[in-house]
Amino acid sequence: MNEGSTNTDFEAIYENYKQQGELQAVQEQTEAAADGLESIVAVRKNEDGDIIAVKTSSGRELDYVSALNEAKSGNLAHVDVFHRYGRDILRSEPDGIKSNNLDQLPHF
Numbered sequence: 706m707n708e709g710s711t712n713t714d715f716e717a718i719y720e721n722y723k724q725q726g727e728l729q730a731v732q733e734q735t736e737a738a739a740d741g742l743e744s745i746v747a748v749r750k751n752e753d754g755d756i757i758a759v760k761t762s763s764g765r766e767l768d769y770v771s772a773l774n775e776a777k778s779g780n781l782a783h784v785d786v787f788h789r790y791g792r793d794i795l796r797s798e799p800d801g802i803k804s805n806n807l808d809q810l811p812h813f
Contacts, residue, residue, distance in 0.1 A: 772795055
């Protein structure tokens with residue numbers, strides 16, 4: 706970008722980038738559903754706000770450890786498992802869509 710660019714140019718470019726990412730994320734979700742992969746559609750939390758169970762798109766209710774195992778096996782779409790604090794942690798893929806973050810999903 707040239708030196709004469711304004712802050713508005715940067716903002717417009719970034720907004721376009723975010724919109725393209727959101728479109729791609731929706732497309733990937735559609736493709737995962739077509740591949741028969743389940744996704745997490747709701748969560749259950751304990752009194753501390755920790756996710757203790759999930760509900761999948763097919764209606765299955767999984768405790769947290771079972772959901773981790775399903776994700777590790779590649780059976781759950783749009784989630785990642787990473788190791789931190791001495792344990793495995795389930796999280797939604799960072800796709801720029803806040804509404805599908807595990808903490809934002811409806812409760813069951």
